[in-house]
Amino acid sequence: MGFLRHKHLLGLENVPIEDIQTILDTAFTFREVLDRPIKKVPTLQGKTVVNLFFEPSTRTRISFELAEKRLSADTVNFSASASSLTKGESFKDTVQNIEAMKIDGIVMRHPVPGAPIHLTKYVDSVIINAGDGIHEHPTQALLDMMSLKEKFGELKGLKIGIIGDITHSRVARSNIIGLKKVGAEVTLCGPPTLMPLGIEELGAQINYNLDEVLNWADAVNILRIQRERQGVNYFPSVREYRALFGVTKERVEKLDKPLTIMHPGPMNRGVEIDSDVADSENAIILDQVLNGVAVRMAILYLLLGDKPPEDKD
Amino acid sequence: MKKLLSKRLPPLFHIKNGNIIDPFRDKEFVGDILIKNGKIVEVGEKIEVTDEVAVCDVQGLVVTHGFCDIHAHFREPGREDKETLTTGSQAALAGGFTTVCVMPNTDPPLDSPESIRFICEKATDLPINILPIGTITKGMKGRELSEMSAMYEEGAVAFSDDGLPLVDGGVLRRALEYSSRMGVPIINHAEDPTLKLTGQMHEGRWSTKLGLIGIPYVSESIMVSRDIQIAGFTGGRLHVPHVSSEKSMEYIRNAKDEKWLVTAEVTPHHLYFTDSDLEGYNTYLKVAPPIRTEEDRQALINGLKDGVIDCIATDHAPHTVEDKESPFDWAPNGMIGLETAFGASWYVLFENKIPLRKVIELFTVNPRRILGFELDLFRYGVEAELVILDVEKKWVFNEDHIYSKSRNSAFIGKELLGYPVGVISTNRFYSNDETFFSKYMT
Numbered sequence A: 001m002g003f004l005r006h007k008h009l010l011g012l013e014n015v016p017i018e019d020i021q022t023i024l025d026t027a028f029t030f031r032e033v034l035d036r037p038i039k040k041v042p043t044l045q046g047k048t049v050v051n052l053f054f055e056p057s058t059r060t061r062i063s064f065e066l067a068e069k070r071l072s073a074d075t076v077n078f079s080a081s082a083s084s085l086t087k088g089e090s091f092k093d094t095v096q097n098i099e100a101m102k103i104d105g106i107v108m109r110h111p112v113p114g115a116p117i118h119l120t121k122y123v124d125s126v127i128i129n130a131g132d133g134i135h136e137h138p139t140q141a142l143l144d145m146m147s148l149k150e151k152f153g154e155l156k157g158l159k160i161g162i163i164g165d166i167t168h169s170r171v172a173r174s175n176i177i178g179l180k181k182v183g184a185e186v187t188l189c190g191p192p193t194l195m196p197l198g199i200e201e202l203g204a205q206i207n208y209n210l211d212e213v214l215n216w217a218d219a220v221n222i223l224r225i226q227r228e229r230q231g232v233n234y235f236p237s238v239r240e241y242r243a244l245f246g247v248t249k250e251r252v253e254k255l256d257k258p259l260t261i262m263h264p265g266p267m268n269r270g271v272e273i274d275s276d277v278a279d280s281e282n283a284i285i286l287d288q289v290l291n292g293v294a295v296r297m298a299i300l301y302l303l304l305g306d307k308p309p310e311d312k313d
Numbered sequence B: 001m002k003k004l005l006s007k008r009l010p011p012l013f014h015i016k017n018g019n020i021i022d023p024f025r026d027k028e029f030v031g032d033i034l035i036k037n038g039k040i041v042e043v044g045e046k047i048e049v050t051d052e053v054a055v056c057d058v059q060g061l062v063v064t065h066g067f068c069d070i071h072a073h074f075r076e077p078g079r080e081d082k083e084t085l086t087t088g089s090q091a092a093l094a095g096g097f098t099t100v101c102v103m104p105n106t107d108p109p110l111d112s113p114e115s116i117r118f119i120c121e122k123a124t125d126l127p128i129n130i131l132p133i134g135t136i137t138k139g140m141k142g143r144e145l146s147e148m149s150a151m152y153e154e155g156a157v158a159f160s161d162d163g164l165p166l167v168d169g170g171v172l173r174r175a176l177e178y179s180s181r182m183g184v185p186i187i188n189h190a191e192d193p194t195l196k197l198t199g200q201m202h203e204g205r206w207s208t209k210l211g212l213i214g215i216p217y218v219s220e221s222i223m224v225s226r227d228i229q230i231a232g233f234t235g236g237r238l239h240v241p242h243v244s245s246e247k248s249m250e251y252i253r254n255a256k257d258e259k260w261l262v263t264a265e266v267t268p269h270h271l272y273f274t275d276s277d278l279e280g281y282n283t284y285l286k287v288a289p290p291i292r293t294e295e296d297r298q299a300l301i302n303g304l305k306d307g308v309i310d311c312i313a314t315d316h317a318p319h320t321v322e323d324k325e326s327p328f329d330w331a332p333n334g335m336i337g338l339e340t341a342f343g344a345s346w347y348v349l350f351e352n353k354i355p356l357r358k359v360i361e362l363f364t365v366n367p368r369r370i371l372g373f374e375l376d377l378f379r380y381g382v383e384a385e386l387v388i389l390d391v392e393k394k395w396v397f398n399e400d401h402i403y404s405k406s407r408n409s410a411f412i413g414k415e416l417l418g419y420p421v422g423v424i425s426t427n428r429f430y431s432n433d434e435t436f437f438s439k440y441m442t
């Protein structure tokens, strides 16, 4: 089953460009469904999808859940804190128990990189990665690409800046990989302490001067910043972060062309992004949220659906 | 429990036509070994025996000293579900080892004379020599020195808090000073925790690609450098375990140039694998220190070539399947290594044109020299500890070759070169090769 090259969506790394194209095209047709008064199609009737969340997440889980419901799939939510799992029942037992209940697909969010790849060894269901540690978050990158495509019509040749903590960002990783595949240019900007070694090898450039990046870019994806991670401070203060890497009203106003603003949420207003910027007409942050549902519907359908895309109602 | 085939040696046992490698005299010749009541009587080119004698013709096979591993974790006491002294001994024999030094990071740790005695007493009935390493500090807490002298009297052969680094340089200084009168080394697991943080694999392009938090090589080299300077300053005896990075090699080389009492070991897995092998998140390759780059691997091989690294040690670290089936960040560090040690090392070193005789030294006289053990195992009257090797055999390691209680080996499915077909230890003949065994032991 499935209309894509691979059975699962584990990351964008192994997704060929044709499949990215198919996902985005399908997402746009589902986007039309979302604009109808009755936003539901029977596409996945009779299929069961488990949302397996080993890490707290509201947005992504709701987005997936909504996508599943709009496609008429049966959904079950399973949330567990990672700490209880490290001690008690093993990961393998947990997932095998869930699969024993006859399910078709698993949407998994997990704090450990590579966990979805791990999961493929223990279950037969279709697996969709909803974020694995700092590794990948493919549906987020796809919804970002969809939003860019909606805005610009074409992804090829677009200049995209990604601003913030690159080291700990699965959003950044998947975005770099995806955007490179479709022929966009990517420049990363953030404190050097949060720039991972060898990230250029994924095809991105690094520029530590935010004003230069904002001037160069057609759109910027601003990442949520966290000053402390497991007791380690990666930059001295929020004030200094904002001074160097905050996308402020003043910075944006100085630009001589409009700059499209994206943020995967949740935002720290006044830290990595100013409220005026986030709420400006060039911001497509809320479109990203809506497109998120459409992209997830597309992926669920392409991986779990029975009928080819053309015959879809 | 899985055991090798074994039989008591006949009173007079004559090994004939072996390619005998004597790593103590650095000699290699076709010849014979005569063993009487489990002890070496004679080693020479042709031995005439008039008494009734059991003959074992090993033409085409190498016969040399039994291997010595100075770094293994047998998990007893505390985690007998992973390994015991008994099961670990079988794994050792399968790999050609007749002497194994066990690390003290057990539960409780081997940090008292009583715990050292516990291991020594348990080991008396076992088919190999098991020699305990005591902790450097009480409870491995890195603060107060353990009763090293009393542990030494009970049979501790070295001191280490392995698994954990000694972060406090002052404690290391006092440990090196205090142990110097016993002449045994301090072994410090060199990984600076403030640089390692929550790192999961070597920091570089692969950690970035896989989204795993990286462990920079400086987390090792900075501590190796510090340890060596303290060793130079105190004149104490320092052994650097499982060297993994090119940078650490520079400091060890420098220490040797200064003629300080510094020795070093490398593991077979650091010689065989590189960080790119972690693609796919194989938790069996999660080890501490981490597997590093191809450049590091080449530096380690060169270190063996020119003697900067003294020996190969397994860091045999058994873990249950359940533990290793966890997602990567939650899986414990370590892999088993006794069964594969020679096959993996010889595979790599043969490719790198290091002669067999040199490789044998890395498993025999060199580790024994570090801990001050008997070096001349071909001397008259010595308890026979020998390994018989088919050094030309290419084989693929699989789970059937495992004798350890655990199965966490990244070598499963990998090609190895050289196979230990038989071992003589504690007046018995051991083999995991039925054809070979039945040929001589019927």
Ligand SMILES: [Zn+2]
Binding pocket: B162, B163, B164, B189, B241, B242, B288, B289
């Ligand atoms: Zn260690």
